[in-house]
Amino acid sequence: MSTFSIQNRLRTISGESTRIIKLDHKYSGFDPRSVPAINLEELNSGIYALRHLMNALQSENTNVAALLNPNNTIFPTTSWTDYKHSRPQASSPRAPSSQTPTDIVSAAALALVLVIDGGLAELVASVTEIDLGALSTISTVRQLMASYLGLTTLTAEQEKVVFSSSYVPSEKNLLEHVKQEKAAEIQAKQEEIKAVLEAKGVSTEEIEAILKEYPDIYAADFFKEFIEEPLHTYRAKVGAPIQEMNENAIQLLPTPPAITPDNVNEVNGMNTLSTILQAIDDAIKQAPALGGDQEIITILQTLVPLVDKTTFTKAEFDLIYTATQLPNTASLKLYLTDRQIAEYRGKITKVYQNSIQNLSETKRVVENNRSMLETQLSMFQQAQNCFVTWISQANALNIAITNKYISAVLTTSMEMYGGLLCLSYMYERLADDEKAIFDKSVNEYLPIHIVVGGSWVNGWIAKMAAYQELAEYSLGTAVTSQDQIKAYLQTRGNEFKATRHFFHNIGDQMYQFANETVFGNCLTTANGAIQPDLGGFIREAMTNVGTVEADYVSNAQRILNEFNTAATAHVLQLQLQIAELQKKADDLDPGKASFTENRKFAVAAWITSESLGDALISMILNSQLPKQEAFLKPLIEEINFNNLAANALNSLLQITNEFSTTSVYYSLSSYLVQSKTGQNLFAGDYYETLLAAAREREYIYRDTARCKQAINLVNGLLQKINSLPGATSAQKQEMLNATTYYQYSLSVTLNQLTVLESLLAGLKMTLQTTSNNKYDKSVFKIESFDDWIPTLAALESFLTSGFPNISATGGLGPLFTQVQSDQQTYTSQGQTQQLNLQNQMTTIQQEWTLVSTSMQVLNGILSQLAGAIYSN
Structure with a gap:
């Protein structure tokens, strides 16, 4: 009832x-x-x-x-039971794992032959008020089934016939049969109704409409009173092998693999298929007659062959997602209560929500992978540029050595050392295939001879590295013997071999340089302590070295060309991979999912079938809140990461802030160039100039200490980055790359400071006297190696602007600019995301205002409805 x-x-x-x-x-x-x-x-x-x-x-x-409180008066949950749901639910046997979907379908078809044959006979016999045996569809099916009795196997066509026969007769056939068999009684009732209505003065048009509808009303009432229950009994019998087929198919469902961007669609399809079959199984257990419904049988005929698949074609995906719209609500209402229909629809809606979450999560993975590749590409291109500018110095070195350009040969040699040092730091951030490209080219270039019978490239770099190391050591330590310096160079060479890629042979040759005859020319003694002699080093180790190999530059160019070919191909490959990932991310957009229209139908059907109170509460608790969390979580993580990164760089920025004015206090050469009056003579006050040189050396000590402090900070930062909370791998890689820049820039800058200090330490400044042997306040004398003023100007410019010819510039000024830019970038990104967060929170607040208003509307509706029903 x-x-x-x-x-x-x-x-x-x-x-x-x-x-x-x-x-x-x-x-x-x-x-x-x-x-x-x-x-x-x-x-x-x-x-x-x-x-x-x-x-x-x-x-x-x-x-x-x-x-919900089951006694809640605002959101009532009415439950009622009738014969459709009071039948005992027998458990079905599970299929052995050796069965295939084809086996399961065939077994079900064979079982149905007996069920249909006997079931239709019982149905005809149980309905005595009308002769169902006269219905053509029933008689035809009975004859077909009789012909299949005794068969042990069925052909594919016969199986299709059996399944299509299992839902005969349809409700529509039965209603039409009632109207035909009871035509005389219907006509008599129509005449009675017509007479009553005419007596009441009802218009002819209204009478005709009522009489036209009456056969359908009569047939529906007759069907409900005499046929429905026996028919459902028959449907339940047919549903038994159908349910068994479904449960056996469920046993064959493979466990979905862990979700990846490559298989997310397949996993979603497998989950959806599993959910449909399980929801049907649960529904049939609640209402066994549902198993004999035409739509259920058709759905299972379509889906069971797919149960053992782990990949699907587009057509198979379409079959699965179309099945989520079935059975239609009218069919379900024949067997299930509204609560049970809502539960069935709810399971389908739930799997769609999970599918959306899977797509969102894998899209984030793909976007992170794309960002990782973009960061990788950026680092590779930086390393590529570094290599190109580094090896391109071959021609400049050839010209400088050949023409004995002192300042130029020192600049080029420092750039060669700085460039290789930069490459060794960048190498740590490259992928394996990228490392192979650099290994081939760098290791092919290093053993090439620069000077006939003299240094190779790695030996030349080893000399420059050895000088910078001995200069730093002797300027900071009281050294009284060359053996101390040799031991120090051996220690530092071993450290280079152990820690810096490409420096294995260079580390050995740094110590070998200490045993060469020119080594003594790189040192001088002052006040009993050994000091570096930059002029002697340039003269004996850099310019007076002989003739440059004729094929040195051409070999370097050949290696560069080969490198560019490999690097260009790799860059193109990365760009293609990035484009593919972007396309994949677009394809994984939940809004573009192939099941979007099916999902809309499923959600709408669930909302329609669910009680309004339950639907609204479910929407709030299980859709809106998780959706808002899924949106806000990455946004908040991005804000946290930018804040962490900006704060981490704040400490580095505090150290490097003073570097912003290096052009002001590294300017001795500018003064000397303007005041030069003759050979080693300069106009101006001797003591003021002496003080200016001493002050510049003081700046060098201070900035050297700051660079070393910054190196310690950067090394600590590198260890912290990998454990940064709430940061994606792409964000971490981006920060690691930036920190690597700080590492090699600081190392190169320290070397620049050391060489500048060694030049200043070797300057010999003397007073000049007048003809009467008095102190001449207008002129003084400075002596050093040839071209020392251009060399001083070059070294000071390195600190203010970096190396001029390679991408690994070093320099205090560029270092400050980069740290400041990175810190401002992270701060700006954090502020932008915070503004975005505020805007989103405003939107969310508006949504909740709408929800709150809707709840008030609902309360008013229910109050008005209750008042109208219980007005008394």
């Missing part, structure tokens, strides 16, 4: 009372499976707004009945 009830807990009496309004009287014309008796949309348009609100928010389902 269909009922419409409202549970009403009395406020002054413990316990519960239920008032029932009967709306299914035989002559009331009320169909409990059609439109609700009270049109709530007409009662208050707020219901319409509520449903569209939930559709707009793309609700996911959860069964929130457990969250």
Whole structure:
């Protein structure tokens, strides 16, 4: 018996009372499976707004009945039971794992032959008020099944016939048969109704409309009273082998693999298929007659062959997602309660929500991988540029050595050492295939001879490295013997071999340089202590070295060309991979999913079938909140990362802030160039100039200490980056690359400071006297090696602007600029994301205002409805 009830807990009496309004009287014309008796949309348009609100928010389902007070008077959950759900539910045997989907379908078809044959006979016999045996579809099926009795196997065509016969007769056939068999009785009733209506003065048009509808009404009432229950009994018998087929198919479902961007669509398809089959199984257990319904049988015929698949074609995906729209609500209402229909629809909606989450998560993975590749490409291109500018110095070195350009040969030699040092740091951030490109080219270039019978490239770099190391050591330590310096160079050479790629042979040759005859020319003694002699080093180790090999430059160019070919191909490959990942990320956009329209239908069907209170609460708890969390979480993580990165660079920026004015206090050469009056003579005050030189050396000590402090900070930062909370691998890699820049820039800058100090330490400044042997305040003398003023100007410019010819510039000024830029970038990104977060929070607040308003509308609707029903 269909009922419409409202549970009403009395406020002054413990316990519960239920008032029932009967709306299914035989002559009331009320169909409990059609439109609700009270049109709530007409009662208050707020219901319409509520449903569209939930559709707009793309609700996911959860069964929130457990969250509700069962005695709640605002969101009632009415339950009722009739014969359709009171049948015992027998458990079905599970299929052995050796079965295939084809085996399962064949077994079900064979079982159905007996069930259909005997079941139809019982159906015809149980309905005595009308002769169902006269129905052509029943008689035809019985004859077919009789011909299949005794067969042990069926062909594919015979199986199709059996399955299509299993849902005969249809409700439509039975209703038409009733109207044909009861035509005389229907006509007599129509005449009675016509006479009554004419006596009441009803218009002819209204009478004709009522009489036209009456055969359908009569057939429906007759069907419900005499045929429905026997038919459902028959459907339940047919449903037994159908359910067994379904459960056996469920046993064959493979466990979905871990989700990756490459298999997310397949995993979503497998999960959806599994959910459909399991939801059907649960529904048949609740209403066994459902297993004999045409749509259920058709769905399973389509899906069971797919159960052992782990990949699907587009057509198979379409079959799976189309099946989520079935059975239609009218079919489900024949067997299930509204609560059970809502549960069925809810399971489908839930798997769609999981599919959306899977797509969102894998899209984030793909976007992170794309960002990783973009960061990798950026680092590779930096290393590529570094190599190109480094090896391109071959021609400049050739010219400098050949023409004995002192300043130029020192500049080029320092750049060669600095460039290789930079490459060794960058090498740590490259991928294996990228390392192979650099290994081939760098290791091919290093053993090439620069000077006939003299240094190779690695030997030349080893000399420059050895000088910078001995200069730093002797200027900072009281050294009294060359053996101390040799031991130090051996220690540092071993450290280079152990820590810096490409420096294995260079580390050995640094110590070998200390045993060469020219080594002594790189040192001088002052006040009993050994000091570096930059002029002697340039003269004996850099210029007076002989003739440059004729093929040195051409060999360097050949290696460069080969490198460019390999590097260009690799860059193109990375760009293609980035484009592919971008396309994959676009394809994984949940808004573009192939099942979007199916999902919209599933969500709308669930909202329609679910009680409005449950649907709204489920939307809030299980869709809106998780969706907002999924959106806000990466945004907040991005803000946290930018803040962490900016704060980490704040400390480095505090150290390097003073580097912003290097051009002001590294300017001795500018003064000397302007005041030069003759050979080693300069106009100006001797003591002021002496003080200026001493002050510049003091700046060098201070900045050297700051660079070493910054190196310690950077090394500590490198260790912290990998454990940064809330940072993606791409973000970490980006920061690691930036920190690597600081590492090699600081190392190169320290070397620049050391060489400058060694030049200043070797300057010999003397007073000049007048003809009467008095101190001449207008002129003084400075002596050093040839071209020392251009060399001083070059070394000072390195600190203010970096090396001029290679990308690994070093320099205090460029280092400050880069740290400041990075810190401002992270700060700006953090501020931008915070503004974005504020905007999103405003939007979310507006959404919740809409939800709150809708809840108030719902409360008003229910209050008005309750007041209208219980006005007394």
